Amino acid sequence: DAGVTQSPTHLIKTRGQQVTLRCSPKSGHDTVSWYQQALGQGPQFIFQYYEEEERQRGNFPDRFSGHQFPNYSSELNVNALLLGDSALYLCASTDRGSANYGYTFGSGTRLTVV
Amino acid sequence: GQQLNQSPQSMFIQEGEDVSMNCTSSSIFNTWLWYKQDPGEGPVLLIALYKAGELTSNGRLTAQFGITRKDSFLNISASIPSDVGIYFCAGQSLDSYGKLTFGQGTILTVHP
Numbered sequence: 001d002a003g004v005t006q007s008p009t010h011l012i013k014t015r016g017q018q019v020t021l022r023c024s025p026k027s028g029h030d031t032v033s034w035y036q037q038a039l040g041q042g043p044q045f046i047f048q049y050y051e052e053e054e055r056q057r058g059n060f061p062d063r064f065s066g067h068q069f070p071n072y073s074s075e076l077n078v079n080a081l082l083l084g085d086s087a088l089y090l091c092a093s094t095d096r097g098s099a100n101y102g103y104t105f106g107s108g109t110r111l112t113v114v
Numbered sequence: 115g116q117q118l119n120q121s122p123q124s125m126f127i128q129e130g131e132d133v134s135m136n137c138t139s140s141s142i143f144n145t146w147l148w149y150k151q152d153p154g155e156g157p158v159l160l161i162a163l164y165k166a167g168e169l170t171s172n173g174r175l176t177a178q179f180g181i182t183r184k185d186s187f188l189n190i191s192a193s194i195p196s197d198v199g200i201y202f203c204a205g206q207s208l209d210s211y212g213k214l215t216f217g218q219g220t221i222l223t224v225h226p
Contacts, residue, residue, distance in 0.1 A: 004156070033212055042118075042202050042216030043157070056213045090156050094212070103147070103214065105156030 002027065004106035006091050012112045013081050019111060021076040025093030026104045031055075032074040033103070034066060035090040043090055049074050050096055078111075086113045120203050120217030127193055128225050135201060135220045136187040143205035146179050146186040147214065151200045160201075161188070193224050 005024040013019050025032050031050045035043035045058035049068035063079045072093075078085055088108040095102065120137045127133060137146070145164055149157035161172050163179035163186060170177055176189045186203055200221050204214040 031212060033214075035214075040219075042120075042204075042218050043214075045213045045215070048212040050212075056210060058213065092156075092214075096212075102162075103159065105149075105158070107154065107156050 004029075004091055004093050004104050006089075006106035006109050008109060009107070010110045010112075012114060015081055015083060015113055017081050018077065018079045019081060021078075021089050021091075021109045021111070023074045023076070023091030023093075023106060025072050025074070025091075029093035029095050029104065030072050031094050031096045032068060032072065033092045033094075034074070034076045035092065036060070037088040037090055037108070039087070046076070081113045083113050086111060118203060118205060118215055118217040120220055122220060123218065124221040124223070126223045126225065129193060129195060131193055133190040133193055133197070133222060134187060135203075136185060137203035137205070137217045138185045139205055139215075140184075142183040142207065143215075144183070144208045145206040146177070147204040147206070148175075148177050148186070148188045149202045149204060149216075151202060151219075153199075157202055190222075193222075195224050195226055198222055198224050 003026050007022045033048040034046040037043040046060050048056040052068045065077045068074045090108045091106045092103045118137050147162050148160045151157045161177040166183050168179040174191045200219045202219050203217040
């Protein structure tokens, strides 16, 4: 049973460029959340998608956008990259109908902006 | 906004010792979660707490949901080298389903 799969694992982009990160949730999960983890910090919530709509959003600018597809997979897009966007981007999935909050995290995408 | 203060920031212990770390919040949570993160990996759920006062164990790990709903602690008994890693607490409030607020993490080093 595959867990949460994220791609790519590493990425280097130039300031001002745009990037798309991808996430496939764990089998049976229908809800996907994205987090940004700066070096030495805890993950920070970006947003959550359920039924192909953004349901919750953290304190991130509009440069951060996302999408969820009918197969529950998700993309995170970041426009006009800044040096400060360099971080580990984590995807977490869960079954919204479950009584327990079994958030499963992927291994992340390490984004470096130069 | 909600903030979690996790302490200590780091711990250096000998194998076999017990470990205790805690989190406090400026606001109430209805769920507390404890995660462990190894280098190059995502966080892995250790223990989930859903009720104030709840005490839950997972092997050598024990965690409690504070009565005030604003704090939680994690204990690790008889530490072993593979306990090395970063431990995070995370909270979720009733009106923010799916939005986890994480602490800053506790870096645990275990000397054999």
